[in-house]
Amino acid sequence: MRRAVCPGSFDPVTNGHLDIVGRAAALFDEVVVAVGVNKSKSSSRMFTPEERMDMLRRACEPWPNVSVRGFTGLLTDFCAEHGIQAIVKGLRAVSDFDYELQMAQMNASLTEVETVFVPTSPAWSFLASSLVKEVATYGGDVSTLVPDFVHEQLVARVAERGAGA
Ligand code: PNS
Numbered sequence: 797m798r799r800a801v802c803p804g805s806f807d808p809v810t811n812g813h814l815d816i817v818g819r820a821a822a823l824f825d826e827v828v829v830a831v832g833v834n835k836s837k838s839s840s841r842m843f844t845p846e847e848r849m850d851m852l853r854r855a856c857e858p859w860p861n862v863s864v865r866g867f868t869g870l871l872t873d874f875c876a877e878h879g880i881q882a883i884v885k886g887l888r889a890v891s892d893f894d895y896e897l898q899m900a901q902m903n904a905s906l907t908e909v910e911t912v913f914v915p916t917s918p919a920w921s922f923l924a925s926s927l928v929k930e931v932a933t934y935g936g937d938v939s940t941l942v943p944d945f946v947h948e949q950l951v952a953r954v955a956e957r958g959a960g961a
Contacts, residue, residue, distance in 0.1 A: 800824040800882040800912070803871050805832050806848045807841045808946050809855050810928055812920035816886035819914055821859040824882065829856060829864045830874055842929050842953055855943050872906040883909055888916045888923070933957075 802817050806829075820827045829852050833845045843851070845866050856862040867874040871883065883903060885896055900911035916923075920941075928938045932950050939947045 797826065797879075798824045798882070799826045799828065799878070799880045800884045801828045801830050801871070801875060801878070801880045802884050803830040803832060803867075803874075805834075805837070805841070805925065806852055807843055807925050808848060808928070808942060808950060809852050810920070810923050810925055810942050810946075811940075812886065812888070812916055812923035813925075814855055814943070815917045815920055816884065816914050817856060817862060818859060820884040820912075821862050823884075823912075825861060827859070827862045827884070828878060828880060829862060830867045830871070831864065832871075833866045833868050835868075843949070847949070851943075851946050851949065854945060870906070872903050872909055875909045876907060881908075881910060883911045885911060885913055886916045887913045888921045 800820055800823070802813075802820055804813060806813060817827065817829055831845060831849050831852065849864050849866055852864045856864060874880070875883065883900070885900070887893060887896060896913065903909055903911060923941055928941055928950070932938050932954050938950070942950065
């Protein structure tokens with residue numbers, strides 16, 4: 797059984813993330829999408845861990861071999877606990893590579909886990925959750941960049957925040 801993890805913050809999940817998850821699902825027997833729940837960053841998040849995981853579960857319904865879990869602490873500990881041999885990461889551009897290589901080498905120094913880099917599809921190479929949130933906050937149209945139900949929640953959250961500001 798070949799099991800991989802797709803880790804991230806997914807605040808919120810984008811079509812770029814789903815491109816990588818879907819391709820990982822074709823390469824591995826099982827894929828766990830692991831949502832980092834880093835308490836020190838929680839105030840900067842737009843969505844709670846539960847909201848992020850609910851959106852991911854719905855978005856990953858097309859792939860029966862994909863599950864979604866939250867994790868705290870080290871990703872390598874999560875991999876050991878769940879019998880995961882590979883970390884799958886998308887690379888959008890050369891600018892991603894430096895940090896991703898550093899993390900891959902650090903993770904490999906901690907356990908025997910392998911990191912597999914998948915090139916992001918050109919259609920999504922500019923895409924980042926942080927940019928999606930910024931554009932949505934200023935009223936820009938991001939409806940083609942995230943699943944429809946994520947877009948609805950994003951617009952609603954922006955409106956709530958605007959109303960409370
Ligand atoms: O979507 P992000 O913010 O790029 O996701 C980053 C994430 C959650 C994948 C990364 O921060 C991570 O692996 N965090 C877990 C803590 C850890 O293992 N740190 C050591 C990395 S070498």
